Amino acid sequence: MTCSFGDSIGAATLPALFMRLLDRYLVRELMLPLGICLGGFLLFWVAFDLFSELNSFQQQHAGFADIARLYWLRLPQLLLTILPVGLLLALLYALTQHARHQELTAMRAAGVGIWRICLPYYVVGLLFSGALYLVNEVIAPDAREKEDTLRASWSDPGISEPGRAWKNNISFFNHAELRSWSLGGFNLETGELRQARVAFFLPPNARQELVADGARWNAPSGTNGVWVLTNAFELVFRSSDDPSPARRRRPMQVLNTTELGADASALTNWPFHSKSGLTNGVLYAGLRQDGAGKGPSWDVEQYSSATGELRGLHGSAPMESGARRIILAEAGLYTNSAWHLYRSREYLYRSGSDVYPLETASDELVIPNLTETPEIIRSEIRVTGLLRQSRLLKKPELAAYQIRDYQRLHPNLRPGDWAILETQLQAHLAAPWTCLVVTFIAVPFAAPSGRRNLFYGVAGSIALAFGYFVIQRLGFAIGQRGIVTPWLAAWLPNLFFGLLGLGLTTRVR
Numbered sequence: 001m002t003c004s005f006g007d008s009i010g011a012a013t014l015p016a017l018f019m020r021l022l023d024r025y026l027v028r029e030l031m032l033p034l035g036i037c038l039g040g041f042l043l044f045w046v047a048f049d050l051f052s053e054l055n056s057f058q059q060q061h062a063g064f065a066d067i068a069r070l071y072w073l074r075l076p077q078l079l080l081t082i083l084p085v086g087l088l089l090a091l092l093y094a095l096t097q098h099a100r101h102q103e104l105t106a107m108r109a110a111g112v113g114i115w116r117i118c119l120p121y122y123v124v125g126l127l128f129s130g131a132l133y134l135v136n137e138v139i140a141p142d143a144r145e146k147e148d149t150l151r152a153s154w155s156d157p158g159i160s161e162p163g164r165a166w167k168n169n170i171s172f173f174n175h176a177e178l179r180s181w182s183l184g185g186f187n188l189e190t191g192e193l194r195q196a197r198v199a200f201f202l203p204p205n206a207r208q209e210l211v212a213d214g215a216r217w218n219a220p221s222g223t224n225g226v227w228v229l230t231n232a233f234e235l236v237f238r239s240s241d242d243p244s245p246a247r248r249r250r251p252m253q254v255l256n257t258t259e260l261g262a263d264a265s266a267l268t269n270w271p272f273h274s275k276s277g278l279t280n281g282v283l284y285a286g287l288r289q290d291g292a293g294k295g296p297s298w299d300v301e302q303y304s305s306a307t308g309e310l311r312g313l314h315g316s317a318p319m320e321s322g323a324r325r326i327i328l329a330e331a332g333l334y335t336n337s338a339w340h341l342y343r344s345r346e347y348l349y350r351s352g353s354d355v356y357p358l359e360t361a362s363d364e365l366v367i368p369n370l371t372e373t374p375e376i377i378r379s380e381i382r383v384t385g386l387l388r389q390s391r392l393l394k395k396p397e398l399a400a401y402q403i404r405d406y407q408r409l410h411p412n413l414r415p416g417d418w419a420i421l422e423t424q425l426q427a428h429l430a431a432p433w434t435c436l437v438v439t440f441i442a443v444p445f446a447a448p449s450g451r452r453n454l455f456y457g458v459a460g461s462i463a464l465a466f467g468y469f470v471i472q473r474l475g476f477a478i479g480q481r482g483i484v485t486p487w488l489a490a491w492l493p494n495l496f497f498g499l500l501g502l503g504l505t506t507r508v509r
Contacts, residue, residue: 022107023120029097030124034090041082046071060154073147076140080431083128088438088465091121095446114508118443125439132432141382141399145188165189172380174372174409181372186381191374193332196341198370202323205240208350210250210315217264217308225263227255227310236348236358238325239369246348246360260315261289261296264308270300282306291317322352327365338368372409379405387417395476396427403428419486423479426490433494434468440501441465444508468497 050057050067057067098104107117149165170183177200184195212232219225232250257263262270270287287300301312325348329341344365347357379402386397403425407413413421441464472493479489 019112019116022112022117026094026098026117026120027124030090030094030121033093034086037086037089038082041086042078045078045082060151062154066150066154070147070150073143073150076135076143079135080132080140083132084434084438085465087125087128087435088442088462091439091442092446092462095442099446114443114505118439118505121439121443122436125436128435129432132435133429136396136428136432137399137401141397141402144397145382166194167381170377170381172377172384172409176408176411177371179370179372181377183377186377188378188381191334191377193329193339193341196329196332197326198329198341198367199324199326202319202325202348203239204318206242206319206323207237207240208317208319209235209237209245210255210313211235212250212313213311215255215310215313219264225257227257227260229253229255229313232313234358236350238348246346246358248358248360251356259296260298261291264305267300267303268305270298294318320351322349323354324349324352326357327367329365334374338366339370341365341367375401376405376409378402380409383421387420394473396424396431398424398428400425400428415482419482420480422486423476423489426479426487427476430490430494433498434472437468437494437498437501438465440498440505441468442501444501444504464497464500468493471496 049071062070095104104117108114165188166185167188168185170186171181173180179198179200182197183193186193210232211234212229214230215227216230217225218228229250230253232253233247234250235245235247237245267287268282268284270289272284272287274286275282275284282305284303284305285301287298287303289296289298291297296315296317298313298315300310303310325346327341327344327346329344331343332339332341334340341362342364344362346360346362346365348360349357382402383398383406398421403421407421445464475484475489475492478484479486
């Protein structure tokens with residue numbers, strides 16, 4: 001008996017085709033009860049919540065469209081609860097039906113192992129976990145603010161919706177970069193600023209320069225000598241590559257010997273390029289003093305030792321300790337990775353004790369090196385508001401990026417705040433995996449064959465799932481109090497019940 005090449009290929013593809021058909025069948029039989037469970041839970045929760053808040057809605061004169069929008073905003077947060085529970089019950093129903101009709105027995109008799117049968121369920125749990133993570137990270141964090149804005153519109157309908165997006169009187173300090181912000185208003189939707197004050201230290205490569213047409217040594221009898229400047233002005237470079245340094249005329253047209261580094265008699269000790277004799281003394285050209293980056297450096301075009309006069313004076317010095325920059329602006333907007341501050345005044349303090357800062361005004365000031373983006377300011381507002389609450393949070397309410405942004409601004413948090421935020425972060429990362437864990441729990445309770453009460457597996461798995469959620473909430477609470485390490489408090493329910501479910505699955509007969 002002979003077999004053609006086409007027959008051999010067809011025989012080889014039959015098992016793969018069978019498994020694809022089997023996977024589709026199992027998933028299809030799961031989707032209908034899943035849809036019913038999710039719809040039922042959703043309707044039950046909306047009806048219960050609507051009944052409890054009906055008086056509040058009536059007092060706020062909320063219309064049908066307003067209430068519908070409110071529950072639409074609450075839907076992402078609700079999915080985090082009902083999706084794992086709905087998936088658990090749907091899996092229990094689907095697997096129990098397969099077991100009652102001996103379908104699981106037939107599959108295993110055909111050589112399909114229990115792990116391969118469960119593979120599509122695990123894939124569905126994994127996909128739902130990924131979907132929940134995206135909802136938790138992208139949609140749910142903003143839903144709470146939008147809900148608050150919506151309910152505020154019912155209480156005060158005279159304020160327009162863009163007006164309600166403004167948060168007033170915001171102050172925070174960036175401990176990582178030693179920068180303080182004080183905002184009269186911040187728009188949560190557009191990222192606009194009002195009445196902004198930003199104060200921060202200048203970088204180490206900032207410097208100041210002094211340029212003068214000339215100077216004369218003046219040393220009255222019994223007093224210390226000074227250099228009296230002619231037509232002098234000052235430049236302040238905020239960084240080494242500042243393209244537009246701040247400039248103004250020197251308010252005090254004098255230099256003492258400390259600032260210049262020499263009096264009239266000691267000036268000739270500076271290195272010079274040439275000198276030529278004159279009738280009234282010696283004229284020195286090209287005098288230089290190099291501060292080597294630690295002190296002032298000066299260039300003098302000409303100096304007459306007879307008259308004590310200088311010409312072409314140009315000095316440069318690094319900023320002293322405590323040099324800082326304060327900017328006051330009426331408005332601001334973050335565009336093209338930089339803050340644009342409008343109708344601003346800038347004050348440059350050359351040292352910590354400078355009482356006469358250099359002041360400049362600008363219609364538009366662009367500051368590209370500020371790392372506090374509108375997203376970071378939103379995170380600051382959100383996290384600070386939650387930390388100011390006197391009670392511990394009952395559930396994860398912060399996105400991972402909000403927590404990380406806040407931790408970057410405040411690297412030295414108090415132990416209590418650190419425990420709350422770290423537990424929030426770990427719980428936020430662990431919560432979506434509940435969908436995968438419930439698939440591990442459901443299989444060993446619903447899949448076993450044999451004659452037994454239908455409700456045995458359902459009741460057992462529901463009790464196990466209830467224990468899971470109790471331990472999850474308990475771990476969340478003790479993690480925020482710092483009793484248990486945050487990552488252990490958040491991940492222990494997933495690890496324990498996941499491994500327990502997998503272990504029980506290996507004993508399924």
